[in-house]
Amino acid sequence: MTEEKVKRGLFLIGIVLVVLFLSSCEAVFTYSPLSFFQRDPANMSTAQKISYAEEALSSGNKEAMAKAYNSIKDLAAKNPKDVELNMLAAKLAVELSGVPDVINEIVQGKIDLSGSDGGKQIADFLAGGGVDPSLMIEASTYYINAEDNGAELSSTDYIMGAMGILLDAANDISPDYSSISDPNEWSGNSSVQAKVKEATDFLDKGLAGLSDDDPAKEVLQQFSNFIGSYAS
Numbered sequence: 001m002t003e004e005k006v007k008r009g010l011f012l013i014g015i016v017l018v019v020l021f022l023s024s025c026e027a028v029f030t031y032s033p034l035s036f037f038q039r040d041p042a043n044m045s046t047a048q049k050i051s052y053a054e055e056a057l058s059s060g061n062k063e064a065m066a067k068a069y070n071s072i073k074d075l076a077a078k079n080p081k082d083v084e085l086n087m088l089a090a091k092l093a094v095e096l097s098g099v100p101d102v103i104n105e106i107v108q109g110k111i112d113l114s115g116s117d118g119g120k121q122i123a124d125f126l127a128g129g130g131v132d133p134s135l136m137i138e139a140s141t142y143y144i145n146a147e148d149n150g151a152e153l154s155s156t157d158y159i160m161g162a163m164g165i166l167l168d169a170a171n172d173i174s175p176d177y178s179s180i181s182d183p184n185e186w187s188g189n190s191s192v193q194a195k196v197k198e199a200t201d202f203l204d205k206g207l208a209g210l211s212d213d214d215p216a217k218e219v220l221q222q223f224s225n226f227i228g229s230y231a232s
Contacts, residue, residue: 050085053088090146099136123180169230172191188232
């Protein structure tokens with residue numbers, strides 16, 4: 001074999017390898033989660049929208065979750081008794097709200113709900129960037145709908161739902177939710193007090209299903225006591 005033929009053969013092999021490499025890259029891009037999230041769920045079937053929402057939740061991709069939420073809440077509006085749609089809408093709204101971080105701080109003991117400044121700490125957190133309490137309020141409606149239609153909620157679900165109801169009450173007093181720092185501002189307002197009771201009752205449903213040795217019970221009880229401090 002001449003040197004020229006060897007060079008030509010190596011050149012052809014090189015072209016094949018480049019083509020295979022580019023095809024592989026294209027396949028990875030085409031089927032990657034990133035590519036999937038670039039699609040518009042508005043043009044998907046119901047099953048595809050649900051799948052998209054579940055993938056978005058698992059990924060933690062905020063942009064994808066926002067698109068999924070808009071799509072799922074439209075479906076939930078048309079099917080208000082659908083447990084799966086209500087739970088998906090609730091979880092998406094919770095994640096997009098940024099409020100779970102304050103729940104984590106409560107669980108970790110960074111915010112002491114039994115202390116005198118627990119409400120102020122929560123108010124300060126809500127006033128920070130990247131938090132949208134209105135989405136938490138929307139989530140509470142979906143949790144209530146889901147539970148009313150037979151869903152089995154977790155301890156976390158009950159806390160998130162109750163938090164949303166409490167924030168709804170706080171919003172009635174002050175749109176910036178600052179009133180959550182002072183329970184005295186809630187006194188004598190019948191509509192607000194009705195929401196406080198609703199939040200407590202909702203959370204107590206979660207407490208009722210827990211055994212005394214369940215570590216989640218202490219957290220729920222502490223949160224229930226905290227909500228109760230706004231009752232008058």
